[in-house]
Amino acid sequence: MTHEHNLTCQNIIENLNAYIDGEVDDVLCTEIEAHIQSCPDCRIVVTTLKKTIELCKNADSVASLPVETRHRLFAKLNLEEYDKKD
Ligand SMILES: [Zn+2]
Structure with missing residues (x-):
């Protein structure tokens, strides 16, 4: 391996x-x-996340991102299926 x-x-x-x-x-x-x-694709996501986190000083992590923002990020990577809960 x-x-x-x-x-x-x-x-x-x-x-x-x-x-x-x-x-x-x-x-x-x-x-x-x-x-x-x-x-x-991932570069856009990381850059966007970092900017979003900087803008949301109260947010400690990605998990704190608004659901809508997270959905947009996942959509960028065509990972809607992965993000889907039910
Ligand atoms: Zn990638």
Whole structure:
């Protein structure tokens, strides 16, 4: 098993909360950043999230984002199915 930059966009989304909070380990952090470098979609999501968090000083994490904002972000990555709860 090789250890390459093979995170999927869904992996990024799953780890985004911890990544933006600076809670991922160095290896994962490097892989996420490598993915973001080569993936315009994820780059948009991360940039948007960071801006949104800066704007919402009361929000501690992605989980605190308004549902509507989160839906828009997931839609950008065509992950509506993943986001859908029922
Ligand atoms: Zn991606």
